[in-house]
Amino acid sequence: MKRWNWLLWTGLVLSLVAFASYFLVFARWPVTRDVPWVNFLLFIAAMAMLVAGVRRALVPPATTTRKIISIFVASIGLTVFVLFASAIFMGTSRLPASAHAPAPGQKAPEFTLLDSNRRPVALSQLVAGSPRGVLLIFYRGYW
């Protein structure tokens, strides 16, 4: 019976899950989006499995094919981790400087935009209609 190196393959799958789950699941909540600790934990577990999987492949009977496959699979898993870490850390320096964004003390630029019922709403209307003021929350949008 051929023995299957489950550690190696599970490590790879876990690495892919750690990557994809950030964008599909964990990025939706601030507590796991700001510092993706769950994903890093998953990656650490994946790396541990990949290392164990490679070590298992090097133990006799260690055919050349098995050794090559194990190194290859482990490299893919490692690459996924490196890509994830780069994406997370490099995302921070990429933001535009916004040097001309209105600062405290300056007048807020006027605009008129459609609300979710397609009615035009002007900033001046919002400001006039509110007891103390308005909090504008610009967000990235998901589409």
Place this chain on the structure above:
Amino acid sequence: MQETLQSFEAAGVRPVAISVDSPDQSRDLRSKAGYTFTFLADPDAGAIRRYDLLDRGQGIDGHDVARPAEFLIDRTGTVRWRNLTGDYRVRARPAEMLAAAEKLR
């Protein structure tokens, strides 16, 4: 987030969310997340540009989007507090925003 925003409303500050999402997209988001405050659509990023918040090509499909930012505006239309996040994934903590809102008298 909805409870924090209700605290703003109790403090007399009206929260208004703006992005490049269309009115239909924000209506979906509002109903799914249970938000009741105003969402405004800025699909051609006109207001986003006026506030110098354009993040080119960073949306899915390479669309221009806004970098996250918050501005507290008083009754005279003057900015009293703002937050330009350094990290696209981190937004201002609700407690900071509320503290700034409390100071508006």
